[in-house]
Amino acid sequence: MLLGLRVPFQQRTFYFVGIFWLLALTVGVYRYFGPRSKLLEPVVSYELFNNLEVDVKTKRIFTVCNPTQEIVTGDEGIPNNKQWSLKGLLVLIRHGDRGPLQHIKNISNINCGTPDNDLITSYKSYLHNLTSAGRVSWIGPGSFHGFPLLPSHEKQCQLGQLTMQGVNQLxxxxxxxxxxxxxxxxxxxxxxxxxxxxxxxxYRRTFQSALAFLYGLISPETLTRIAILESQSMYFCFKDCGCQVTEKYLKLVQKDISNRLKSHPAISGLAESTGKMIFSSLATNKRHDEDPHAIKDALLTYVCHGSKLPCVSARNCIKRQNIVGIFAYTDWVSHQKWKNFNWRRLCLLRSYGLIRHIVSQMLAMFSGPYFILYSGHDHTLEHLSAALGLQNDPLLLRYGARLIFEVYHDNNEHGANGLYFRLLANGKDVTKQIDFCKNIVNVNGKASLCKIEDIVRFSHEDYFSMFNVTNIRDACFQKL
Known part of the structure; x- marks a missing residue:
């Protein structure tokens, strides 16, 4: 009799222990990442619902969607200062809202469109007139020949493709x-x-995002004539690609992430049950069913478009704690990852070519070009920001995110010696976070400027100090 009673008791114990750890992790992560004031501890509830509503616990999740009303200017520019002249801008953007990367359930019922406004209407008319007349350089032979200039379907979500909501964002x-x-x-x-x-x-989504962003920023006449050049890598490594050791660093990082998931069985169970309800039988990678990061990406398709969440049965739907728990856990993993030396090494190697290119463009600001745009992905911004030593901020990776380098000249100095820059992440001045900026100048008690000499020295002399070598070749051929 005693043996017969032990099994269900152990099952109940494991269940309650799992729920306890899920709650502890969710509360802890949101206490760290969430608002410092008015913080409410998430309570597990088992009510069923059709879609997620915005409140104090879910606001951060919706912020990742980056609705247009939240796309505003921040600390950009140094106004009314005669000492400093803005020479040019280097802008890195993540593409706008897109469809999921894996097949999900009920995707045909999700409306990925957006209501027309004056800007969208004007942009559609501009593209129609140009394509009708055949007067645009980026349609002709080249890397982007045959790419559609707008999403193929205005309301449908397509795998990995930019949506009209994404066009509107840019x-x-x-x-x-x-x-x-x-x-x-x-x-x-x-x-x-x-x-x-x-x-x-x-990628169509980065090409279309670049066009939409430029239409909002520069004159349509200029946009018609510019050339859009292809990057062979999402890291914009230019001449410094092909570093094979990065794959080894990536595997070490992935192993660490996998071990963290194994140490949180409650999250593993939550991810598995959520994945089974989200991904359809057409999903090509079955491991996505248990990957919290893949599940987070799929959830965004529902959340960002106000869509009903899928159900297996009338009483077995995705619940509030599924979404809050998955997002809290992935934010926590991201924070832990940025403490990992292998992650920093990976980001340094993958971003080396981009940083070298940025430095060369900064030094050329006296003669031009004066505006440089890199249209990339979340990995582009994530790796570059980690390589520069910025603090981890998961919201940097939201749809339509931006990193802007502003290049200034001190009018009291001559030539390149008077060049400075500042870095803004989604409108926030983060120049002081950059590891190598030793000569910080404060302007108007608000803006921070870093001498370009610092980033030149970093890229030429100190970049590979973490590897105990002095050049990219030796860093890439190290044995781990």
Whole structure:
């Protein structure tokens, strides 16, 4: 009799222990990442619901969607200061809202469109007139030949493809930045095609995002004539690609992430049950069913478009704690990952070519180009920000996110010695977070400027100090 009673008791114990650890992790992560004031501990509830509503516990989740009303200017520009002249901008963007990367249930019922507004209507008319007349350089032979200029379907979500909501995000971002910079840097309104360089990875979503962003920012006449160049890598490594040791570092990072998941069985169970309800039988990678990060990506498709969440049966649907728990856990893993030396090494190697290119463009700001755009992915911004030593911020990776390097000249100095830059992440001045910026200058008690000499020294002398070597070749051929 005793033996017969032990099994269900152990099962109940494991169940309650699992729920306890899930709650502890969720509360702990949101206490760290969430608002410091008005923090409410999430309570597990078993009510069924059709979609997620915005409240104090879910606001951060919706922020990842980056609705246009939240795309606003921040600390961009240094206004009303005669000592400093803005010479140019280097902008890195993540593409806008897209469809899921794996097949999910009920995708045909999700509306990925957005209501037309004046900016969207104007943009559609612009593209229609150009394609009808065949007067646009980026449609001709080249890397992006045959790419559609807008999403193929205005309302349907397609795997990995930009949505009209994503187009609207980038149009709005370009327009907002134009209103900010046109008074501080009037040259923006008169830039020629020779004074602008644009790079995009060879994905429809990054190409279309670049076009929408530029339409909102520069004159349509200039946009018609510019060249959009292809990056062979989502890391924009240019001439410094092919570093094979990065794959070994990546495996070490992935192993650490996998071990963390194994040490949290409650999250593993939550991910598995959620994945089974989200992914359809057409999903090509079955491991996504148990991967919290893949599940988070799939959940965004429902959450960002106000769609009903899938159910297995009338009483077995995705619940509130599924979403809150998955997002809390992935935020926590991201924070832990940025403490990992292998992750930092990986990001340094993958971003080396991009940082070298950024430095060369900064030094060329006296003669142009004066505006450089890199249209990439969340990995592009994530790896670069980690390589620069910035603090981890999962919201940096939201749809339509931006990193902006502003290059200034001190009018009291001559030549390149008077060049400085500042870095803004989604409008926040993060220059002081950069590891190698030793010569910080504060302007107006608000803006921080880093001498370009610091980033030149970093890229030429100190970049590989973590590897105990002095060049990219030796770093890439190290044995682990």
């Amino acid at each position: 149009l709005h971002l370009g327009h907002v930045l134009k209103q900010t910079y046109k008074n501080i840097w009037p040259r923006l309104l008169n830039l020629t095609q020779y004074e602008i360089s644009v790079y995009s990875t060879r």
